[in-house]
Amino acid sequence: MAKKRFLIFPFMVVLFIFVMSAVSYGAAPGFDDKEIRIASWGPMTGPAAPWGTVNRGPAVICAIVNEEGGIHGRKLKHFARDDQYNPAQTKVVVKELVEKQGVFAFVAGTGSACGMAVKDYMAENKIIWVAPAISVKELISPVNPYIFALMPLYEDEASILTKYVVDKMKIKEIGVLYQNDAFGKAALDGIRQRLAKNNMKAVAEIPIEATDKDLSSYILKLKNSGAKAVMMWLTPSAAVIALKTAATVNYKPEWVASETLSDLGLMHRISGGLWEGVITGAFVLPPESQHPLMVKYRNASTKYTPEERQSLFYMAGNMFTEPLVDALKRAGKNLSTEAALKALNSTKNFQGIGPKVTWTSNQHQGTDSIQIWRCGPNGSTILLQDWTSNELATWKKK
Amino acid sequence: MDMKRGYYEDIQLFESNVVLFWSISFLIFIFTLPLYVPDYHFYLLNLVLVHIILAVGLNILVGYTGQISLGHAGFFAIGAYGTALLMLKMQLPFFLALPLAGFIAAFFGFILGLPALRLEGPYLSIATLGFGLTIMQIIGHWDFFGGRTGIQVPPLDIGFGFILKTDVSKYYLILIITILLVIAARNIMKTRVGRAFVAIRDSDIAAEVIGVNLTAYKTLSFAVSAFYAGIAGGLFGFVLGYFNPEPFNLILSIIFLVMVVVGGLGSILGGILGASLITILQFSLLKNIKEMPYIGDFLVAVSNRWFTVVGLENFGSIVLGLIMIGIVIFEPLGMYGVWLRIKKYWRTWPF
Numbered sequence: 001m002a003k004k005r006f007l008i009f010p011f012m013v014v015l016f017i018f019v020m021s022a023v024s025y026g027a028a029p030g031f032d033d034k035e036i037r038i039a040s041w042g043p044m045t046g047p048a049a050p051w052g053t054v055n056r057g058p059a060v061i062c063a064i065v066n067e068e069g070g071i072h073g074r075k076l077k078h079f080a081r082d083d084q085y086n087p088a089q090t091k092v093v094v095k096e097l098v099e100k101q102g103v104f105a106f107v108a109g110t111g112s113a114c115g116m117a118v119k120d121y122m123a124e125n126k127i128i129w130v131a132p133a134i135s136v137k138e139l140i141s142p143v144n145p146y147i148f149a150l151m152p153l154y155e156d157e158a159s160i161l162t163k164y165v166v167d168k169m170k171i172k173e174i175g176v177l178y179q180n181d182a183f184g185k186a187a188l189d190g191i192r193q194r195l196a197k198n199n200m201k202a203v204a205e206i207p208i209e210a211t212d213k214d215l216s217s218y219i220l221k222l223k224n225s226g227a228k229a230v231m232m233w234l235t236p237s238a239a240v241i242a243l244k245t246a247a248t249v250n251y252k253p254e255w256v257a258s259e260t261l262s263d264l265g266l267m268h269r270i271s272g273g274l275w276e277g278v279i280t281g282a283f284v285l286p287p288e289s290q291h292p293l294m295v296k297y298r299n300a301s302t303k304y305t306p307e308e309r310q311s312l313f314y315m316a317g318n319m320f321t322e323p324l325v326d327a328l329k330r331a332g333k334n335l336s337t338e339a340a341l342k343a344l345n346s347t348k349n350f351q352g353i354g355p356k357v358t359w360t361s362n363q364h365q366g367t368d369s370i371q372i373w374r375c376g377p378n379g380s381t382i383l384l385q386d387w388t389s390n391e392l393a394t395w396k397k398k
Numbered sequence: 399m400d401m402k403r404g405y406y407e408d409i410q411l412f413e414s415n416v417v418l419f420w421s422i423s424f425l426i427f428i429f430t431l432p433l434y435v436p437d438y439h440f441y442l443l444n445l446v447l448v449h450i451i452l453a454v455g456l457n458i459l460v461g462y463t464g465q466i467s468l469g470h471a472g473f474f475a476i477g478a479y480g481t482a483l484l485m486l487k488m489q490l491p492f493f494l495a496l497p498l499a500g501f502i503a504a505f506f507g508f509i510l511g512l513p514a515l516r517l518e519g520p521y522l523s524i525a526t527l528g529f530g531l532t533i534m535q536i537i538g539h540w541d542f543f544g545g546r547t548g549i550q551v552p553p554l555d556i557g558f559g560f561i562l563k564t565d566v567s568k569y570y571l572i573l574i575i576t577i578l579l580v581i582a583a584r585n586i587m588k589t590r591v592g593r594a595f596v597a598i599r600d601s602d603i604a605a606e607v608i609g610v611n612l613t614a615y616k617t618l619s620f621a622v623s624a625f626y627a628g629i630a631g632g633l634f635g636f637v638l639g640y641f642n643p644e645p646f647n648l649i650l651s652i653i654f655l656v657m658v659v660v661g662g663l664g665s666i667l668g669g670i671l672g673a674s675l676i677t678i679l680q681f682s683l684l685k686n687i688k689e690m691p692y693i694g695d696f697l698v699a700v701s702n703r704w705f706t707v708v709g710l711e712n713f714g715s716i717v718l719g720l721i722m723i724g725i726v727i728f729e730p731l732g733m734y735g736v737w738l739r740i741k742k743y744w745r746t747w748p749f
Binding site: 211 | 436634
């Protein structure tokens with residue numbers, strides 16, 4: 001009888017080894033003669049899922065590159081992984097991609113905390129991360145040799161938008177409605193810096209919480225402050241609530257919003273048309289643009305990923321991948337991480353469907369340029385100002 | 399064969415020499431694990447161990463004392479933030495900061511235990527739910543805690559000049575702490591305190607009649623359980639390296655509860671099995687769905703035909719849900735029940 005009891009544990013142990021070994025591969029290099037593997041992560045399920053769209057976009061540009069014969073004979077393979085906006089999950093999927101699938105570089109990638117949780121791991125393993133789909137100062141200062149940032153910092157964007165409101169629209173009474181976190185506070189810094197330069201002050205600076213659902217007291221405060229333009233750094237739902245609340249109290253300032261709210265088609269729809277007339281910053285050309293590259297991406301998307309909505313953020317996924325493709329082409333046939341890094345560091349005034357990008361070995365924030373749009377009828381895009389950079393940017397001063 | 403002839407036989411840590419032998423074999427196996435398993439898996443194994451500590455602690459509260467908590471993500475967060483901040487802001491060594499954070503969590507557990515004296519069932523779950531949500535709001539709004547952006551944990555310096563950097567070295571640290579805490583939990587359950595917990599679960603009125611101090615033991619149960627969650631949270635911070643308040647949400651509390659229920663209520667082994675299964679399923683099941691041999695293409699086709707563009711990513715959650723439902727329907731004792739059946743089967747094998 002005791003003998004049989006002896007058998008239970010070995011049975012369990014064997015089963016365990018079997019399960020573990022069935023899923024283990026050796027760590028693979030990032031590329032071989034046939035393909036270069038790149039990857040993105042982001043929330044594809046759960047409440048943050050809409051922000052993950054950008055991480056499926058690179059599939060389009062990869063399909064185009066492969067159709068044209070690849071990069072020096074190597075095809076591009078793109079992996080997109082769901083991390084449910086949870087840093088613990090991000091680390092699992094990034095490790096899986098690096099150590100099992102053998103990924104050469106990451107593009108895009110959503111979630112500030114998610115990115116912060118994996119950046120050291122990627123640097124340790126010499127994995128390049130091009131164009132994080134987040135704007136976090138900690139990624140670029142001090143310079144991380146493996147991270148190449150492309151999204152303009154929120155403070156730069158806020159500064160440029162404020163300049164436009166003050167100089168072009170001649171509005172002196174500016175109110176700020178910002179989310180009470182790193183995202184909103186960075187923008188507030190940019191606005192304050194720009195206003196201070198003009199010896200001005202915002203008439204109201206109102207922090208709101210991401211979870212706030214009733215904004216009526218804040219909107220009344222803004223109305224009473226006499227703000228003629230309201231700049232907002234909010235989540236899409238909070239922005240829509242702000243507009244709806246203002247409409248009920250008959251308050252009609254000029255609304256100015258961040259690039260994170262620049263999916264005009266979507267915003268127009270979820271705000272029931274109230275978004276018309278809102279001014280936003282933008283980090284990529286509008287998806288309906290007639291720019292030859294955008295037309296090419298749209299056609300490729302219709303062909304290869306017909307199930308996807310060609311939204312702003314989906315197309316932005318291509319914009320984030322363009323500089324990497326460009327650098328890989330320049331890196332030549334003898335590809336290595338060092339060669340790719342060298343090519344990326346010598347990127348100068350590269351432009352695809354986004355702003356001009358320049359990276360040097362001691363400056364990894366590629367751009368600070370944004371476009372300024374106004375939402376037209378039915379969520380169409382009216383271009384107010386072409387790519388503009390921020391002459392006050394703090395990171396440029398050395 | 400399982401007949402106990404005396405009290406001291408019942409409170410032994412190892413029931414027989416057979417159990418002792420296999421326990422030691424198993425310990426040797428898990429301590430030499432890095433020899434057989436590639437490094438890649440150790441991050442996941444660390445998460446499993448952290449969740450085992452938490453599930454064993456939660457089982458003391460839910461399985462043994464019969465109270466419910468939907469606020470354990472809050473204790474988990476207190477442990478994570480407590481340990482990291484005590485080390486960052488007060489320069490405390492790790493081995494002091496970790497238990498201290500555990501005791502802070504235990505203190506909050508004690509506070510939360512007070513309403514538990516009057517509340518039961520759904521009412522208690524709402525109270526604990528409120529606690530979990532409140533903690534996250536406080537942490538998220540206070541710059542001292544890093545706000546919504548999150549905080550970078552300090553290097554894991556365990557003293558004597560050792561700084562643990564790799565997942566494997568962290569594995570050993572967490573493994574030792576896990577083993578100690580699991581043995582402690584097993585022993586607590588065999589003392590007067592443990593029997594008082596079980597008495598409260600079975601009938602709190604009867605327990606009070608036979609002399610169990612409900613106030614003391616109910617709050618104690620909350621405190622012990624919160625202590626385990628605090629320690630688990632402290633270690634979780636180091637496994638991750640960087641965290642923000644977002645993941646410590648209501649869903650996490652529910653996942654913890656699921657671990658205990660799927661594993662088996664009122665058994666230490668149940669907590670261990672449940673935490674292992676749910677963690678592995680949640681973190682690694684069907685993540686690389688497109689690249690899987692054979693069924694990958696099939697699932698992609700199914701997704702394109704009937705689901706939305708992100709339908710594919712939902713397969714993991716669907717399968718996880720089905721497994722949870724399946725276990726609860728077919729084996730009410732959870733995985734511990736499955737384990738009992740396997741044991742019984744081998745005992746009479748081949749008859």
